[in-house]
Amino acid sequence: MILDMLPILSGASQQIDFEFSFTPSEDSLLATVYSDVDFAEPITVSGYVKNMAGYMILSADVRVSYRTVCARCIEPVCSELEISFEKDIASSEEVSSENDDYIIIEDKKLDLLAPVEEEIMLEMPSKTLCKEDCLGLCPKCGKNLNEGDCSCEKKEVDPRLAILKTLLK
Numbered sequence: 001m002i003l004d005m006l007p008i009l010s011g012a013s014q015q016i017d018f019e020f021s022f023t024p025s026e027d028s029l030l031a032t033v034y035s036d037v038d039f040a041e042p043i044t045v046s047g048y049v050k051n052m053a054g055y056m057i058l059s060a061d062v063r064v065s066y067r068t069v070c071a072r073c074i075e076p077v078c079s080e081l082e083i084s085f086e087k088d089i090a091s092s093e094e095v096s097s098e099n100d101d102y103i104i105i106e107d108k109k110l111d112l113l114a115p116v117e118e119e120i121m122l123e124m125p126s127k128t129l130c131k132e133d134c135l136g137l138c139p140k141c142g143k144n145l146n147e148g149d150c151s152c153e154k155k156e157v158d159p160r161l162a163i164l165k166t167l168l169k
C-alpha cells in the first residue's frame with residue numbers, strides 16, 4: 001500500500017485517511033520470520049496520516065488473525081492480535097533513510113506496508129499457547145496431558161535414591 005502524500009505536502013489537505021488489507025507474501029520478512037504461523041485471513045489496517053503543523057504522523061490500527069500450533073501441546077490454535085501504533089513521518093530531504101525513528105516519504109509517496117509489517121513483528125508473541133494453563137505433552141510418552149493424565153511416573157528419581165535402591169537389591 002503506497003499512499004500519495006501530495007495532498008498534505010502541497011497543503012491542500014491536513015489529513016489523509018486510509019484503509020486496506022493484505023496477505024503477507026511468502027517472501028516477505030514477516031512470513032519468513034514466522035514460518036510456523038499461517039496468516040490465513042488478510043491483515044486489516046486502518047488509520048490516517050496527519051499534518052501536525054511542522055511535523056507529520058502516521059496513526060494506524062492493525063488487526064491480525066493467524067493460525068499456528070500451541071507451543072506446549074502442538075494442537076492447532078487460532079489467535080488474534082490487535083495493534084495500534086503511531087509513528088513520525090519525514091521527507092527524505094529532512095531525515096536520512098537510516099533513521100529508524102521516522103517513516104520516510106520517498107518521491108512524495110509513503111509506503112505503509114513496511115512500517116505495518118515491522119510493527120507486527122515487534123508485537124507478535126514468540127510463543128502462542130492454546131490456553132494459559134496448557135499442560136503440554138508428557139515428556140516421556142508424548143500424551144497430550146490436557147486430555148487426561150498418563151501412567152508415566154511424574155517425579156524424576158533422585159539419583160542418590162536410585163543408588164540406594166540398587167544397593168538394597
Ligand SMILES: [Zn+2]
Nearest residue numbers: 070073130134
Ligand atoms: Zn496447548
Ligand SMILES: [Zn+2]
Nearest residue numbers: 138141150152
Ligand atoms: Zn506419559
